[in-house]
Amino acid sequence: MVSAQRATTRWVTRSIPFFLIGFVGFTSYVVVQRICLDFFLTRQQKPGTATAFLVVYSLTLLLALIAYLRVLFVIIYNPGVVPLGPNAVTQREENKKTRRMLGRQDDIEAKSANPPPDENPDSPGLEAFYSKDVFVCNEDGRPKWCASCCNWKPDRAHHCSELERCCLKMDHFCPWVGGIVGEPSYKFFTQFTFYATLYWGAVIAATAFALQQSKSSGAGIDGFYIGALGLGCFFVIFTFTMTGTAVRYICMNLTNVDYLKSKVVVHCLAIRVPQGTPPGPNYGIITYPLPRQDDRAPSPNLSGQTVTENNTNSPRDLLASRSFAIVKTQIGENPWDLGPFRNWKSVMGNNIIDWLLPINIPPNYVSNESMYEMGPLYPELRRRYGLPDIEHESKTPG
Ligand SMILES: [Zn+2]
Numbered sequence: 001m002v003s004a005q006r007a008t009t010r011w012v013t014r015s016i017p018f019f020l021i022g023f024v025g026f027t028s029y030v031v032v033q034r035i036c037l038d039f040f041l042t043r044q045q046k047p048g049t050a051t052a053f054l055v056v057y058s059l060t061l062l063l064a065l066i067a068y069l070r071v072l073f074v075i076i077y078n079p080g081v082v083p084l085g086p087n088a089v090t091q092r093e094e095n096k097k098t099r100r101m102l103g104r105q106d107d108i109e110a111k112s113a114n115p116p117p118d119e120n121p122d123s124p125g126l127e128a129f130y131s132k133d134v135f136v137c138n139e140d141g142r143p144k145w146c147a148s149c150c151n152w153k154p155d156r157a158h159h160c161s162e163l164e165r166c167c168l169k170m171d172h173f174c175p176w177v178g179g180i181v182g183e184p185s186y187k188f189f190t191q192f193t194f195y196a197t198l199y200w201g202a203v204i205a206a207t208a209f210a211l212q213q214s215k216s217s218g219a220g221i222d223g224f225y226i227g228a229l230g231l232g233c234f235f236v237i238f239t240f241t242m243t244g245t246a247v248r249y250i251c252m253n254l255t256n257v258d259y260l261k262s263k264v265v266v267h268c269l270a271i272r273v274p275q276g277t278p279p280g281p282n283y284g285i286i287t288y289p290l291p292r293q294d295d296r297a298p299s300p301n302l303s304g305q306t307v308t309e310n311n312t313n314s315p316r317d318l319l320a321s322r323s324f325a326i327v328k329t330q331i332g333e334n335p336w337d338l339g340p341f342r343n344w345k346s347v348m349g350n351n352i353i354d355w356l357l358p359i360n361i362p363p364n365y366v367s368n369e370s371m372y373e374m375g376p377l378y379p380e381l382r383r384r385y386g387l388p389d390i391e392h393e394s395k396t397p398g
Contacts (some may be wrong), residue, residue, distance in 0.1 A: 002081050004173075005164045013178035020176075023231055024061070027203055030228040031057050035210045039222075044213065053206045060199040067192035068177070070358040072235060078361075081168040084155055085150030086124060092148075115146035118152075121290035125152045128340055129270075130288035130322050131392065133369045137270040141326045144283035155371040158257045169200070169372075171255040182255075184361055187348050189359045190250065193242040201237060202315045203232035253260030253343035253375070263332050268323035271382060272390050283325040284383050306322075327385050329377065337375040346373060 004010045033055065040050035061076040115152060129135040129143045129152065136155040137143055151168050153159070158170040160180055171185035181189045207229040214222065249255060254262055270286060279285045338346065348355045349362045365373050382389075 002079050002163050002165055002178075002179075004162045006162065007175075009162055009175070011174050016175055017146035018177065023235075024206050027228050027231055028057075030224045031203060031206050031239065034222065034224050035206050035307075037219055039210055039214065039219075043219070049209075051368070052314055053202075053209075056202045057206060060195060060202045064192065064195035064199045067188055067195050068097055069357040071177045071181075071192050072362070074185040075177055075181075076299045078184045079163075079180055080168040080182040080184045081163065081180075082146075082149060082151060082154060082168065083148075084165070085118070085152075088148075088150040088375075091150050100210070103219070116147070117142060118150075119148070122294050123152070124366050126288070126290075128152075128154075132371060133272040134374060136372065137286075137326060139272050139326065139385075141284065141324060156255075156258075158255075169255050170257050172257070173250075182397050186246070186255075187354075187362060188252070188358045190243065190246040190348070191356070193239045195245060196239040197236060197243050200232045203228055204236060207232060222285050250347045251340040251343050253334060253338060253346070258334075266328040266331055267333070268336055269327055269329070269381065270337065271327055271378075271385075271387060271389050273323050273325045274390055275321060275323050277323055277325070277388055279384060280325065280387075283387075287321055287323045289321060290389065310372075324383060325387050327379065327381055327387075333377055335374055335377045335381075336372050338373060339375070 004013060036054045036057075040046045040053070044179050045053040105361060125145070129137075133351075135143060137152075138145075142152075145151075146153050146159050146166050148159060148164060151166065153166055157166045160170055160173060162173040163180060167180045167182045169186070171181040171186055171189075172182045174189070175177070177185075177192070179185075179187065207225045209227050211221065211229065212353065214220065245256075249259055252259070252262075258265075273285070275287070277285060280386045337343065345362075346365070349360060354362070355359055365372070370378075371384070381387075
C-alpha cells in the first residue's frame with residue numbers, strides 16, 4: 001500500500017471511516033428502528049409502508065457499501081501509481097538531508113535539488129514511449145520527467161504530492177476513501193457516489209414521510225427524524241454533486257486534474273513519421289534511440305528544430321530507430337476525446353451490467369499506437385501538420 005506522506009492526511013484518512021460508520025449507524029437506527037419498526041409498523045400498523053422503506057433502505061445501503069469497499073480494495077491493492085525511477089530512493093534521502101540542513105526554507109531549496117531529466121540516451125523506461133506511434137512529450141521531444149519520482153511520466157499521469165508518487169490518470173486525493181482516485185478506481189468511485197446519492201435520497205424520503213405522517217397524526221415531532229433528515233440533506237448535496245461532476249468528466253475524457261487546466265492546456269505530442277523525415281516548417285523531429293554522447297554531431301541549432309542531427313548508432317539501432325514529429329495541439333484540445341459515449345465506455349465498461357455493478361475493472365487499452373486510445377484529433381493533427389504516413393513502415397516485421 002502507498003500511504004499519504006503527511007501525518008495530518010494519514011490521520012484524517014484513517015479516522016474518516018469511523019465517522020462514516022457513526023453517521024450510517026445513527027441513520028440506520030433512526031430509519032430501521034424508530035421509523036420503520038416503531039412508527040410505521042407498531043404505531044401506524046402499516047406493514048406495507050414499513051417493508052417498502054426497509055427494502056429500499058437496505059438495498060441502497062448495501063450497494064453503496066459494496067461500491068465503497070470496492071474502491072477501498074482497489075485503492076489499497078491497485079492504486080495505479082507509476083513505479084519510482086532507479087534513483088528516486090537515493091535522491092529522496094538526499095533531499096531529506098538537504099531539507100534538515102536548510103531548516104524552514106526547505107521547499108524551494110529542496111525542489112531545486114531535484115535532478116533534471118535523465119540525460120542517458122538509454123534511460124530506463126524511454127522505450128515504452130518510443131515503441132508507440134504517439135506519446136506526450138516536452139518541446140525537446142522527450143517524454144515528461146517527474147523530478148520527484150525520477151522517472152518518465154506516462155501519458156496522462158500526474159504527480160500526487162500527498163502520496164509523493166505519479167498516478168495514472170490521477171483525478172484527486174480523496175480523504176473519504178483514503179487514497180488517490182485515478183485510473184483503476186475511477187469507475188468504482190463514481191458508482192460509490194451514485195449509490196451513496198440513492199442511499200441518502202432514501203434516508204430523506206423515509207424521514208420526510210415519517211415527519212409528515214407523525215405531524216398529521218398528532219404524534220409530535222421526533223428529534224431523531226430531524227437529525228437523520230439533516231444528515232441526509234447534507235450528504236445528498238455532496239454525493240449528488242460528486243456524481244454529476246464525475247459523470248461529466250468521464251463523458252469529456254478528462255480527470256479532475258485535467259479539467260482544471262483544460263481551457264488553457266496545449267498538449268505537445270511526439271507523432272511517429274517515417275525514418276529520415278526532415279523537420280517541417282512548424283515541427284521538429286526527434287529520433288529514438290537517442291544518440292549516445294560521442295555519436296552526436298555538433299549541432300549549431302538546438303532550438304527544437306532538429307533534435308537528432310546524426311544518428312550513428314549500431315546498424316541494429318538504426319533498424320530499430322523511430323522518428324517522431326514534435327507537434328502541439330491548439331489551446332483546449334483534448335487528444336483523447338473519443339466522443340461522450342465512447343469516453344464513458346472507456347472508463348465504465350462496455351455494458352450496463354458493468355456500469356451498475358462495482359465488480360470489473362475495465363480492461364486496459366492495449367495498442368502499439370498509444371498508451372491511451374487517441375480520439376479523432378490524432379489523425380487531424382497528422383493532416384494539420386502535413387505529416388507523412390507511417391502505414392507502410394509499421395507493417396514491416398520487427
Ligand atoms: Zn512523480
